[in-house]
Amino acid sequence: MxxxxxxxxxLKDGVTEVKVLMNxxxxxxxxxxxxxxxxxxxxxxxxxxxxxxxxxxxxxxxTGISKNPYLTFRLRGAKAGDKIAITWHDNKGESNxxxxxxxxx
Amino acid sequence: xxxxxxLQYATTLAALAAFVPLRALAAIWNRTAFExxxxxxxxxxxxxxxxxxxxxIVLVAPDFAENGAIVQVEVESRIPDTEAIAILAEKxxxxxxxxxxxxxxxxxxxxxxxxxxxxAELKAIVKAGGKYYSVSRxxxxxxxxxx
Numbered sequence: 046m047x048x049x050x051x052x053x054x055x056l057k058d059g060v061t062e063v064k065v066l067m068n069x070x071x072x073x074x075x076x077x078x079x080x081x082x083x084x085x086x087x088x089x090x091x092x093x094x095x096x097x098x099x100x101x102x103x104x105x106x107x108t109g110i111s112k113n114p115y116l117t118f119r120l121r122g123a124k125a126g127d128k129i130a131i132t133w134h135d136n137k138g139e140s141n142x143x144x145x146x147x148x149x150x
Numbered sequence: 151x152x153x154x155x156x157l158q159y160a161t162t163l164a165a166l167a168a169f170v171p172l173r174a175l176a177a178i179w180n181r182t183a184f185e186x187x188x189x190x191x192x193x194x195x196x197x198x199x200x201x202x203x204x205x206x207i208v209l210v211a212p213d214f215a216e217n218g219a220i221v222q223v224e225v226e227s228r229i230p231d232t233e234a235i236a237i238l239a240e241k242x243x244x245x246x247x248x249x250x251x252x253x254x255x256x257x258x259x260x261x262x263x264x265x266x267x268x269x270a271e272l273k274a275i276v277k278a279g280g281k282y283y284s285v286s287r288x289x290x291x292x293x294x295x296x297x
Contacts, residue, residue: 060257073265075243090179094256101256107184109239109247109265111220111295117261118250 050143054129057150061123063094065116065131067141073108089114091134096123098130125149184246189238192246193275196236201275204229204283209274211289218266219295225260227276227283232258234277239289241270265295 051066067089074086086108094102102118123129125147132142183195193201210224225235235258236249247264258276266272266289273286 073243090184096254099254101252101254103178103251103253104260105179105184105249105251107244107246107248109242109244111263111265115222115261115263117224117259119257119259120255121257122255 048143049141050131050133052129052131052143052145054123054145054147055150056123056125056147059121061120061127061129061147063118063120063129063131065092065094065114067092067114067116067131067133069112069114069133069135071108071110071112071114075108087135087137089133089135092116093132094118095130095132096120097128123147180249183249185244186246187244189240189245189273192238192244193236196246196249196275198236198275198277198282201282201284204276204285207274207276207283207285209272209285209287211272211287213288214290214292215266216292217295218268218291218293220263221266221272221289221291221295222261222263223272225274227258227278229258229276229278229283231279232276233279235260236275236277237262237264238273238275239264239266239270240273240286242267266291267294 049068054063072084072087076084088108089106092104127147128144130144134140183192186192186195206228208226215221234251237247238245250260269290271286272289276283
């Protein structure tokens with residue numbers, strides 16, 4: 046199975062840009078499959094980002110985020126080697142988390 | 151409050167606290183806002199007051215989106231003390247797409263990809279210093295992506 050989260054955190058001129066790619070179907074609950082059956086909703090509801098354990102971003106999502114969600118955000122005050130952790134939770138109670146170190150450019 | 155009553159309260163609270171980890175997500179996710187079928191109700195669900203249009207919010211999105219399943223959206227707020235950015239697509243079955251809450255040095259800036267059911271106004275609502283500001287722009291969608 047492919048990685049559930051990919052993160053790249055790059056520090057440049059005092060600002061760390063964090064790019065995140067999550068592997069998730071993001072089903073709205075309205076789509077029908079090839080057999081005409083409604084595919085149940087399955088989507089990420091909450092994404093949190095933490096810098097060295099301290100929350101910096103909390104994203105609440107509805108069904109309108111695209112499949113395999115993509116997210117970029119920026120931080121001030123992070124140093125090379127600092128830890129960025131991303132965690133998601135979906136409506137089925139599944140979750141995943143990954144931590145990476147900030148890279149200096 | 152006498153001691154016995156206080157103890158009962160304390161015990162109840164402790165019992166509730168034990169359930170918090172399990173219930174935390176359900177409590178955080180704003181069901182009312184995200185399941186609303188109109189922009190007005192979604193904003194009400196977020197607890198947003200009346201918003202005023204602001205030139206200090208930059209909303210980058212394509213004028214024409216061929217595929218409504220993937221529309222890249224970038225929002226940056228230059229309003230001081232920005233706490234949160236919400237993204238809404240007016241004609242989606244549930245217009246509220248995302249609400250981003252910033253803290254501890256996060257810049258009020260996000261890029262993400264969203265689904266748009268049809269040609270509609272895309273709105274960003276910024277909460278700053280307890281007030282609400284907005285910007286909107288039309289995105290023409292050729293093939294709806296909300297299946």
